[in-house]
Amino acid sequence: MFPSPIKDRILYEDNHLIVINKLCNEPVQGDVSGDMPLLEKVRAYIKTTYGKEGNVFCGLVHRLDRPVSGAVIFAKTSKALTRMNQLIKDRKVDKRYVAVVENTLKSGEGILFNYLCKNEKQNKSYVSDVEKEGYKKAELDYEIIGQSKNYTIVEVKLVTGRHHQIRAQLAHAGAMIKGDVKYGARRPNKDGSISLHAAKLRFEHPVSHQVIEINAPALAEELGKILEESVGEF
Numbered sequence: 001m002f003p004s005p006i007k008d009r010i011l012y013e014d015n016h017l018i019v020i021n022k023l024c025n026e027p028v029q030g031d032v033s034g035d036m037p038l039l040e041k042v043r044a045y046i047k048t049t050y051g052k053e054g055n056v057f058c059g060l061v062h063r064l065d066r067p068v069s070g071a072v073i074f075a076k077t078s079k080a081l082t083r084m085n086q087l088i089k090d091r092k093v094d095k096r097y098v099a100v101v102e103n104t105l106k107s108g109e110g111i112l113f114n115y116l117c118k119n120e121k122q123n124k125s126y127v128s129d130v131e132k133e134g135y136k137k138a139e140l141d142y143e144i145i146g147q148s149k150n151y152t153i154v155e156v157k158l159v160t161g162r163h164h165q166i167r168a169q170l171a172h173a174g175a176m177i178k179g180d181v182k183y184g185a186r187r188p189n190k191d192g193s194i195s196l197h198a199a200k201l202r203f204e205h206p207v208s209h210q211v212i213e214i215n216a217p218a219l220a221e222e223l224g225k226i227l228e229e230s231v232g233e234f
Contacts, residue, residue: 006045011071011214016080016207018042021216024069024193024223028060042074062088062095065164067179069223070097070198071216083206088161094202097156097166098145098218100195100226101175102185104152109143112173118163124182125164127172138162140169148226151178155199166196195223 012019020042022028027037043058059081061073073093075081087093115128115135128135139159146153152175156166164183170176171183177196179189189195201214218227 006041007049009219011216012212014205014208016075016077017084017205017212018046018074018076019201019214020072020074021219022064022069022072022198024067024191024220026069027066028063028072031066038072039074046076061085062093062161064198065167065194065196067192067194068196068198069193069216069218069220071201071214072198073201080206084203087203087206091159092203094200095158095198096200096202097158098197098199098227099154099156099166099170099175100148100151100178100223101154101170102151102178103175104147105142105144105154105170105173105175109141111139111141112169113137113139114169114172116162116165116168125162125168127168136160136162138165138169140166142170146227151195151226153227167194191220193220193223195220195226197223 009021011021020038022038027035029037029039039058039060043056046052046058047056057078059075061075061084064070064072075084115131116125116138117135118125137160141157143155144152145155167177167180167183176183176185177194179185180194181188197218199216203212205212
């Protein structure tokens with residue numbers, strides 16, 4: 001299956017912001033693979049679509065790990081970028097994820113509170129239940145929203161934003177994300193993705209101050225199929 005063009009994956013766009021439904025295994029920024037990152041694809045789309053000359057401004061508001069899919073916000077103006085960065089810092093952007101996990105969690109809904117430490121060499125975060133030097137507090141809310149034949153579907157709301165936070169905390173709780181062998185999943189997904197999707201965003205627009213709500217459909221066929229079987233079309 002060929003990657004969908006940017007214009008077919010736009011979830012929201014105005015003069016200040018553009019939100020794209022990122023594909024799994026699509027890098028948001030440049031990495032060692034040399035694959036064209038989503039940031040540059042968006043910049044090229046703006047340049048071509050609006051006939052911009054010279055360097056085109058495109059600011060990255062937040063990131064998703066390469067194997068994760070879903071909604072990513074980009075700023076088309078420096079004013080929007082500055083204000084969105086502040087909203088992120090103040091935790092005023094409500095970000096909801098859907099994860100397909102092996103096993104399940106102890107209760108139907110709850111809070112996971114741990115401490116995380118990022119290992120740069122391994123590109124992996126380690127979890128502690130108690131505060132330690134070099135570890136930062138990590139908190140998320142979760143709710144089980146469905147089950148398929150072999151998996152549990154969990155909606156996650158991030159409270160803090162740590163490196164690999166959802167992946168590490170769910171695995172620590174015994175609910176490894178499907179395909180995420182780095183954090184203990186039984187086997188990889190065939191396409192190299194992990195079954196974690198940034199499904200919903202809600203925030204106050206940095207310029208108009210209207211409340212923006214965005215839903216990102218799951219584009220990965222396997223992930224979409226599991227969600228449809230368990231909780232209907234997401």
